[in-house]
Amino acid sequence: MRNHADFLFCGIELGERIERAEAEFIAAGSAAALERVGDDGGFVIGLAGGFACHTEAGSPLNKVAGLGFAGVPAAGELDEVERRCAAVGAPVQVELAHLGAPEVAETLTARGYRLVGFENVLGRSLGDARAATVPPGIEVLRGDDTDFDRWADTVVGGFAVPDAQGVAPHEDFPRDVLERAVRDLAAAAGTRRYTALVDGEVAGGSSMRVTQGIAQLTGAATLPAHRRRGVQSALLAARLAEAAAQGCDLAVVTTQPASKSQQNAQRQGFSLLYTRAILVKP
Structure with a gap:
């Protein structure tokens, strides 16, 4: 503890x-x-x-x-x-x-x-980040240009069916628009991509952007059929280990309040740092 x-x-x-x-x-x-x-x-x-x-x-x-x-x-x-x-x-x-x-x-x-x-917004220091540990049957692969389409389809497929735990998002997005935004962010910001396999089957994906000593953990999603099996925790652990190896001092992640993503992050040593209010003018 x-x-x-x-x-x-x-x-x-x-x-x-x-x-x-x-x-x-x-x-x-x-x-x-x-x-x-x-x-x-x-x-x-x-x-x-x-x-x-x-x-x-x-x-x-x-x-x-x-x-x-x-x-x-x-x-x-x-x-x-x-x-x-x-x-x-x-x-x-x-x-x-x-x-x-x-x-x-x-x-x-x-x-x-x-x-x-x-x-x-949650964060944790990376000074004590340990090597990635994943549950049995789960493998995390670092993506490259050859698997970009598969990675994008996996992440968008997971986002398309939000997890029911916690406070629901105030908006949702058409799948085609969401897919284009995911691709634009990945292409422009130099994000690193990760795919999780469960018993050899694609189950989830995530990404990470490294900038000025910060590891921004982004784009994490699990396909509905593979949820509650440790996929998000495995993706999180793999990115933390790589961020520490790259010399980052801080990892941050944004979640919906009381969501499964927040719970997974806190289990990996993240603390709640602050909250963003979402203000809209119609």
């Missing part, structure tokens, strides 16, 4: 470091998506230390990320983002860390943004 000294404390500086990495990840994926779809009203705009992005209708990349650590966005900057979203018939969604300046949330709610949900 872990003692209290093992739990990672997240101050404002660490929160800013994680949010900057997340915002850059979303911006990179969005830029790749815009190269694919062309100039059809999409954008990637720097906004008060973060980014406002829109790619195509219904995409999970359509959001504002990274606010709260570089002052309050100017009214004119928010006007521009809201105008451009309105021009393509899209809401504005802001994911706002509760460690950021409270004035940002005050400004957004005064402009008509509504709270629609939360997501949790």
Whole structure:
């Protein structure tokens, strides 16, 4: 059992470091998506230390990320983002860390943004990461260019049927749009891909992005037929071991509150660092 000294404390500086990495990840994926779809009203705009992005209708990349650590966005900057979203018939969604300046949330709610949900950010130090251990019958393979399509199909297939444990997401995405977003993120941000096999059969997939000493654990999903067999724990352990070997000092993962993913992460030594509020202006 872990003692209290093992739990990672997240101050404002660490929160800013994680949010900057997340915002850059979303911006990179969005830029790749815009190269694919062309100039059809999409954008990637720097906004008060973060980014406002829109790619195509219904995409999970359509959001504002990274606010709260570089002052309050100017009214004119928010006007521009809201105008451009309105021009393509899209809401504005802001994911706002509760460690950021409270004035940002005050400004957004005064402009008509509504709270629609939360997501949790968990992290752990990698100084004591051990070699990956996986349950019997499960094998984790590092992906390459030859298995990209299989990996993408597996991850999207798992996302398409969300796990019922915990708080339900406030939105879902068409499978084709989700698949394109997964591919754009993987292609643009230099993510490393992993596939889990159960008794030789593809069961799940995940990815990891390494940036500035942070291992961002992303894109993890298990196909419904293989859930509750340790697939997510195996994928998590494999990525932690590789991140430590690459010299990362921190691993982070984002989950739905009280979800199976959060439970698996905490079993692997992750601590709840902070929560993002999801604010939407229709």
